[in-house]
Amino acid sequence: MRNRIYMAEPEEFLCRPTAEDEAFRKTHTRSGCSYLNLCERFRLRERNYVTQYAHIYFTRLEKMRPYLENAAAREWAQSVAGNEVCVKNVKKRLLEAEVGERCCIIGTLFKKMELKPSILKEISTSHHLLSQPPRAKLTSSSDQLVVEDSSQRFPLSGNIPSPHLVTGVLVALLGTAMRGGVFEVEDYTFAGLPSREESVETEEQEEEERYVLLVSGLGMGSSWCDQLSLEMFVDYVTGQLGGVSDQRFCSSLVRVIVAGNSITPETSKNAERQEKKPHARFQTRNYSADTVEAVKEMDNFLAQLTSCVPVDLMPGANDPANYQLPQQPLHLCMFPRARATGRLSSLTNPYHTVIGGTVFMGCSGQNVDDIYKFSSLTDRLEILENTLQWRHMLPTSPDTLNCYPYQDQDPFIMNTCPHVYFCGNQPSFQSGRITGCDGQSVLTICVPSFDLTHSAVLVRLRGGESEVQEIEFGTSLSHAPNPHLEAVLKMQKEGEEKGEGDGGQESRIEGEMTLLHLMDDDDDD
């Protein structure tokens, strides 16, 4: 299998066009592609903030119960004698588990963590509070895992990897309730990947090659924003960069997905600082908030892109959208020039569309970042794949990740299996492939943050066999590494060493220099 999706032909590149050169005169038309927007289930119609979060936990458990029962039957019914009885009589309530009886129970996990930020602790010691320094990981060796449902809870011990799990994950457990109230776990399983909907039509995929470009963390409006990389990105996508074969290649790019954090977090910090100082009216007349300037820059950027390619815009943690998940689409009135082209779609934060028969699902990175803080896992791709195995996009919501208090549904449970599952704003590019028990295969992608790595991700649409590659728009001509990326990775490494994690992740030096350097990705199939 080839490692590279595409490589420029050296003889065509930077050559003078000749009179007989037909290819030079030819204009390339961008390929069309079918598109289905399935983000409606994340739209909030009425906003009712009086309800408590107990409803969402109840709905989550009851909805996932049949999936967990199936998973338990699949895993355990055949393996050991005596399991069949347990699996047939899965306890409906934790209350029904008798002391000393080997049984199978289903419940939600909860992790009691000493270092989890708690408003009660802050209030109770308000005058003598030592503020906690910001840590990368909030795990400690005293964390205790508990399984619970609406009737009771059991602390867990035995064969279960407590440091890797987080609050809110649904699990089926095989084991025995002991005297003293602890449940001794022999084996555990999760709901596993959802089954794939066959109704999604795979149309004329075999005829043309089509690509989707994923980018996140553009970071407009920051002081270190590398304008040249952004310009190069726009020029590449609009076909103004490279040779004839580059243009031909870019005409098969059918969509660009911007996965959140288009505005830099610097602007929100500046805004807070400005608001604290009282200004006289005459001083603020010509003052424009940094965020407004950043949004104008974003509008210019999007206007250039949407002049020739459809763009899907997702909100992120730093964008001017609501804080709770699901983040609602950014209002198009902020992007008047881009909106006028008609090719800009503003979508929700958990993202779900079907592009050319390939189902895309993803998030702007808040889910993975939150699980990273509260578990000892350091590999972000592993965390992303775990959310697929747990069949839930945001398991830590609403405990540590703020989400809307749904009363009668939990829309983050995955009902169908995506072909491509991504999360944005990660420190580096990672990709992998995960296979479910029905043979469904999912391509998992950690999209790197553009302001750190200056790279985007190209996906070739092929349904279940989609391929992925990173494209870097590096601009420095020397071999000096990107100082900002170095600083971020160093801080992360220090944070992990302070916490209970398994050693820091390796920091990569992003020193690739050539203008259009396409990197090998060894994880490709």
Added chain:
Amino acid sequence: MTSLDEHGGRQIRPGKIFSEDHNKPAVAVTPRSEERVLEEFDLDYAFGPSNGISRLMRWERAQRLCLNPPEEVRRIILQHGSDSKYNESLWNRHISGIK
């Protein structure tokens, strides 16, 4: 509905108010008032928390999750209209100021 634990004490299990056959009321013979039926629906934790959610929405949620909520409850609520006080859970009467 009770069992003995290892110390010989009675372990009371809060059982379902409704019997397994949801068409028959748990307490036989005397017909219960409509309000009583709705209150028992609120207190049955098999259908989830009842605070902060209207009865009709809770019934529909239970129906969607295949928990077999009693048809009688829905009939009573719709008979009086979904914006009547029959649609509010019993906690609304006891906690003031919260809808």
